[in-house]
Amino acid sequence: MAYALEEYILAHIDEEPELLRKMQREAHVKLLHPTMISGHLQGRLLKMLVQMIRPQRVLEIGTYTGYSAISIAEGLEGHAALHTIEIDEEMEDMIRHNLSHSSFAEQITLHMGDALEIIPRFRDEYFDLVFIDADKRDYWNLYETALPKIKSEGFLLADNTLWHGKVLEEPESNDWQTKGIIAFNDKLADDDRVEKVILPLRDGLTLIRKKK
Numbered sequence: 001m002a003y004a005l006e007e008y009i010l011a012h013i014d015e016e017p018e019l020l021r022k023m024q025r026e027a028h029v030k031l032l033h034p035t036m037i038s039g040h041l042q043g044r045l046l047k048m049l050v051q052m053i054r055p056q057r058v059l060e061i062g063t064y065t066g067y068s069a070i071s072i073a074e075g076l077e078g079h080a081a082l083h084t085i086e087i088d089e090e091m092e093d094m095i096r097h098n099l100s101h102s103s104f105a106e107q108i109t110l111h112m113g114d115a116l117e118i119i120p121r122f123r124d125e126y127f128d129l130v131f132i133d134a135d136k137r138d139y140w141n142l143y144e145t146a147l148p149k150i151k152s153e154g155f156l157l158a159d160n161t162l163w164h165g166k167v168l169e170e171p172e173s174n175d176w177q178t179k180g181i182i183a184f185n186d187k188l189a190d191d192d193r194v195e196k197v198i199l200p201l202r203d204g205l206t207l208i209r210k211k212k
């Protein structure tokens with residue numbers, strides 16, 4: 001999105017809460033890939049989608065700093081819960097620190113480890129909404145692992161599905177992330193188990209609804 005248009009949008013939507021603004025600033029100072037954070041616009045959208053869907057149980061795959069987890073939690077009703085999974089142990093202290101400074105520490109459970117191993121351990125536990133925002137090389141595997149855990153008519157959001165427009169190009173032979181996103185989009189397009197819409201927000205957010 002053109003920078004001026006993005007500025008315009010941010011000036012005309014709800015403000016980013018102070019804690020999230022601080023988390024973004026800290027990420028830019030301390031982390032190598034701060035742009036992985038959902039950010040102001042997508043954070044407000046996540047909150048709004050959660051308010052619309054009114055899920056009781058949400059699963060997030062890829063916590064990073066906890067920015068999107070807190071944005072999702074903002075939209076949750078009182079007794080609803082968010083489980084978030086992060087593989088990178090070096091992020092754990094920062095995540096726990098950020099969650100503890102939010103008003104949602106009680107509603108958010110952090111699981112450290114590989115989502116591909118952790119999700120199958122949620123035996124007889126199902127989710128109304130899953131947000132996939134992890135390793136692009138594993139998107140299809142993550143989706144297939146999460147789908148059985150989504151309730152009938154539940155929702156799944158997959159982030160970065162336009163991958164800065166790279167989905168339109170022939171990927172380099174070693175560009176496994178672009179290949180992962182292209183494979184995910186192609187397989188999802190043919191997947192009759194779900195309905196899907198791609199929003200061209202940031203670098204693409206796919207909204208998916210599991211059919212009855």
Ligand SMILES: C[S@@+](CC[C@H](N)C(=O)[O-])C[C@H]1O[C@@H](n2cnc3c(N)ncnc32)[C@H](O)[C@@H]1O
Nearest residue numbers: 036037038062064067068086087088115134135
């Ligand atoms: C794009 S960042 C997440 C950003 C975060 N959702 C936000 O918007 O603020 C992706 C994160 O997924 C984590 N990750 C990658 N593969 C994973 C896996 N298999 N299981 C759990 N976490 C994973 C990475 O370590 C990284 O912190």
